Amino acid sequence: MEPHATLEQQLAEVLEQQTATAKILRVISQSPTDVEPVLRAVADAAAGLCRADEAAVFVFKDGAYRWAASAHIANTYVDVVKGETFTPGNDSLVGRTALRGTVVQIEDAPNDPDYGRRDLAQLGGARTLLGIPLQREGATIGVMVLTRRHVECFIDKHIEILEIFASQAVIAIENVRLFNEVQALNKGLKAKVAAQVDELERVGRLRRFLAPQLAQAIVSAGDESILGNHRREIVAMFCDLRGFTAFSETSEPEDIMQLLAEYHGTLGPLIRQYEGTLDRFTGDGMMVFFNDPLPCPDAPERATRLALEMRDAVTRLGETWRKRGHRLGFGIGMAQGYATLGRIGFEDRFDYTAIGAVINLAARLCAEAEDGQVLVSGRLAAAAETVAEIEELGERQLKGMARPVAVTCLRALKT
Numbered sequence: 001m002e003p004h005a006t007l008e009q010q011l012a013e014v015l016e017q018q019t020a021t022a023k024i025l026r027v028i029s030q031s032p033t034d035v036e037p038v039l040r041a042v043a044d045a046a047a048g049l050c051r052a053d054e055a056a057v058f059v060f061k062d063g064a065y066r067w068a069a070s071a072h073i074a075n076t077y078v079d080v081v082k083g084e085t086f087t088p089g090n091d092s093l094v095g096r097t098a099l100r101g102t103v104v105q106i107e108d109a110p111n112d113p114d115y116g117r118r119d120l121a122q123l124g125g126a127r128t129l130l131g132i133p134l135q136r137e138g139a140t141i142g143v144m145v146l147t148r149r150h151v152e153c154f155i156d157k158h159i160e161i162l163e164i165f166a167s168q169a170v171i172a173i174e175n176v177r178l179f180n181e182v183q184a185l186n187k188g189l190k191a192k193v194a195a196q197v198d199e200l201e202r203v204g205r206l207r208r209f210l211a212p213q214l215a216q217a218i219v220s221a222g223d224e225s226i227l228g229n230h231r232r233e234i235v236a237m238f239c240d241l242r243g244f245t246a247f248s249e250t251s252e253p254e255d256i257m258q259l260l261a262e263y264h265g266t267l268g269p270l271i272r273q274y275e276g277t278l279d280r281f282t283g284d285g286m287m288v289f290f291n292d293p294l295p296c297p298d299a300p301e302r303a304t305r306l307a308l309e310m311r312d313a314v315t316r317l318g319e320t321w322r323k324r325g326h327r328l329g330f331g332i333g334m335a336q337g338y339a340t341l342g343r344i345g346f347e348d349r350f351d352y353t354a355i356g357a358v359i360n361l362a363a364r365l366c367a368e369a370e371d372g373q374v375l376v377s378g379r380l381a382a383a384a385e386t387v388a389e390i391e392e393l394g395e396r397q398l399k400g401m402a403r404p405v406a407v408t409c410l411r412a413l414k415t
Contacts, residue, residue: 023041023045033176033179034176035059035068035069035172035173035175035176036068036069037069038168038169038172039057039059039068039069039169039172039173040069040070040071042057042069042144042165042166042168042169042172043055043056043057043069043070043071043144044071044072045165046071046144046146046161046162046165047071047072047146049158049161050146050154050158050161050162051148051158052072052130052146052147052148052154053072053126053147053148053149054070054071054072054073054124054126054146054147055070055071055072055073055144055145055146055147056069056070056071056073056081056144056145057069057070057134057142057143057144057145057169058086058094058142058143058144058145059134059141059142059173060098060140060141060142063087064085064086064087065085065086065087065094065095065098065142065143066082066084066085066086067081067082067084068142073124074124077123077124080120080123081120084120086098086143090114090115090116091114091115091116091117092115092116092117092120093106093109093115093117093129093130093131093143093145094131094143094145096114096131097131097132097133097140097143098133098140098143100133101133101135101138101140102133103130103131103132103133103159103162103163104130104131105128105129105130105131105153105154106128106129106130107128107151107153108127108128108151109121109126109127109128109129110122110127124147125149126147126148126149127147127148127149127150127151128147128148128150128151128152128153128154129145129146129147130145130146130147130154130159130162131143131144131145132144132145132146132159132162132163132165132166133166134166134169134170134173135166135170136170136173136174141170141173142169142170142173144162144165144166144169146162227342227343227350227352228342228343229340229341229342229343230340230341230342231338231339231340231341232291232292232338232339232341233291233336233337233338233339234289234290234291234292234299234336234337234338234339234341234354234358235289235290235291235299235300235302235303235334235335235336235380236287236288236289236334236335236336236337236339236354236358236359236361236362237276237286237287237288237289237290237303237306237307237332237333237334237362238285238286238287238332238333238334238362238363238365238366239267239285239286239288239307239310239330239331239332239333239366240282240283240284240285240286240330240331240366241263241284241285241314241328241329241330242328242329242330242331242370242371243327243328243329244283244284244328247259247326247328248283251326255324255326259321259326259328260283260284262317262320263284263314263317264281266313266314266317267286267310267313267314270306270309270310270313271286271288271306273306274290274302274303274305274306275290275294275296275302276288276289276290276302276303276306277289277290277292277293277294279351279352279353279354280351280353285366287359287362287363288303288306289339289354290302290303292341292354293341293352299336300336300379300380300383300384301383301384301386301387303334303380303384304334304376304383304384304387304388304410304413305387305413307332307334307374307410308374308388308410308412308413310330310332311330311332311372311374314330315330315372318330329370329371329372330371330372331366331367331368331369331370331371331372331373331374331375332366332369332373332374332375333361333362333363333364333365333366333367333368333369333374333375333376334362334365334374334375334376334380335358335361335362335365335376335377335378335380336358336378336379336380336383337356337357337358337361337378337379338356338358339354339355339356339358339359340354340355340356341353341354341355360400360401361377361378361398361401361405364398364399364400364401364405365377365398365405365407367398367399368396368398368407373409374409374410375393375407375408375409375410376407376408376409376410377405377406377407377408378405378406381406381408384408384410387413387414388410388411388412388413388414389410389411389412389413389414390408390409390410390411391408391409391411392406392407392408392409393407393408393409394406394407395407
């Protein structure tokens, strides 16, 4: 403010500055993707508040400072300046300000021995020049230039105002830079998403029939090689309802479908929780295995815990069924051993399954199990003993087995 300004004049100047600042902030909010309107508003406000004849903003781009916006400058002069580039150095106001990183004032440009762009000063009729650096994290990313066509230095009050405007210009430049970076990231993400969508579409048909783990493994691998035949040790589990055949022969189809929906809805989340691979539904029966397609170092323990939780869940579900007059039991059979796994089917319908003696043994144990029993055999029985209470039932001759099999019943998880 002027040293002898009245209180009314001081208030008017403060209001004018606040109004100009608010206008710039409004333009910033309205032009988040275009810096030119904001810089033009900054130049216009700077010239008006600081009694400059012209104002311009130069921004660092492609290794040099280039014209970005201006106010109160004739188009003919702007056309010339637009073609100019400035680098740090003493020969130009922009270069000198960028070199020093501080406010630079040239009292009389035509008579400044170090000022090398007298041609531009004479073309625009400029005498006194003022450069305000636009800085971000110590780097000069632009320069705001104000000129007067007569010799009159800018006072400290004006410089303080211009430094505030310079900060607002930096905000605008940063907004656009960040927006462009986000756009570039989005473009990259879109390309990545498009590739992933293509991959998902490629295996989308398989997702309808395969377990979630298998579908995810295919997507992660980037091809369907995982579906090729291979041999691996697994823990196989079969389970089904006792008395379901009789129930289905005497019940309405709607009742059957409701019961199966409740049954599958109860066991499905448990299978997902323990990351078992659900091979197939066979009416009331299910086949689940562990350690394929995703390796599972604790397959016996997971299978044991899953089996006992499934049994307890169906027991609770059975109480609801009994209230409707349906008396159904539930049995589970499990075994551990090597199987051949891979894709079977034809072009329009594939399944992924396991084949081998371990599968047959688990199925036979399931058939042997009474309501509430979880029967296991061989190595799995020894592994299950570490986490569950067991009862050895001795050897039994299972249907389709050449020799008797030692059978163990899992009673409950150890506390």
